[in-house]
Amino acid sequence: MDLVRYMPAGTVGVDSAGFVHLSWGPGSQDCAAARAVFDEVLRLLQVSGCHKLLTDQRRRAPATEEYMGWLLVDWLPRAGTNQLLTQVAVVAARPLHLRLQSLDISSEGQRRYGIVTRYFDGLEEARQWLQGTNRPPVVS
Numbered sequence: 001m002d003l004v005r006y007m008p009a010g011t012v013g014v015d016s017a018g019f020v021h022l023s024w025g026p027g028s029q030d031c032a033a034a035r036a037v038f039d040e041v042l043r044l045l046q047v048s049g050c051h052k053l054l055t056d057q058r059r060r061a062p063a064t065e066e067y068m069g070w071l072l073v074d075w076l077p078r079a080g081t082n083q084l085l086t087q088v089a090v091v092a093a094r095p096l097h098l099r100l101q102s103l104d105i106s107s108e109g110q111r112r113y114g115i116v117t118r119y120f121d122g123l124e125e126a127r128q129w130l131q132g133t134n135r136p137p138v139v140s
Contacts (some may be wrong), residue, residue, distance in 0.1 A: 003044065003047075003048070005040055007027075007033065007036060007037050007040065008025075008027035008030065008033040008036075009024065009025060009027040009028040009030060009033035009034045009036065009037045010022060010023050010024040010025045010027070010028055010037050010059075010060075011023045011025065012037055012040050012041055012044065013044070014044055014048045014050060015054070015127075017127065017130070017131050018050055018052065018130070018131070019050050019052035019053060019054050019087075019089075019130045020041055020044045020045055020048065020050055020052070020053045020054070021053075021054045021056075022037065022041055022053065022054070022055045022056065023056040023059070024037075024055070024056060024057055024058075024059050024060035024061075025059055026059060026061065028059070028060050028061040029061035029062070031063075031064060031066065031067045031070075034061075034063070034067065035067070035070065035075075038071070038075050039075075041053060041079075042075070042078055042079060042084065045079070045084050045085055046084065051083060051084065051085060051086040051087065052085075052086065052087045052088070052089070052130050053085060053087070053088045053089070054088075054089045054091070054123070054126050054127065054130055055088065055089070055090050055091070056091040056123060056126075057090060057091060057092055057093040057098065057102060058091060058092075058093055058094070059093075060093055060098060062095075062097060062098060062101065063101050068101060068104065068105075071105055072104075072105065072108055076105065076108060076109055076112070076113070077112075077113075079109070079113075079115070080109055080112060080113025080114075080115055081113070083113070083114075085109075085113075085115055086114070086115060086116065087115070087116045087117075087130065088106065088109070088115060088116070088117040088118075089117075089118055089120060089126035089127070089129050089130050090102055090106070090117060090118070090119045090120065090126070091120050091121070091122060091123055091126050092119045092120070092121070099119075102119075
């Protein structure tokens, strides 16, 4: 990964294959630290010109209701507006409640902004899907 940033809630960087890569860590239980990671994802999407995200959620902590609300009303509109983010590959966490939280966000992203999300068991599958999808942005 290029432009790698190690943060308390995880590691985020730009992969040379053309996507932002986020690996959650144990510090993701801290709401402020997790928000900072998501803000860094947006910054990297902007500066890199990538519109794709690979998020490895296997070490992600559960999100609070307040944090989920922030994702839906603040972060997701910033990511989805003007198609800054168009595709997400998720390496899913094992616990069902974490998968359901992720599904809530991805469903809203699809419905509101057309963000396409796919779930995978491993990193390699997720990478291959992102590399094989060169969907041009929709012009409105």
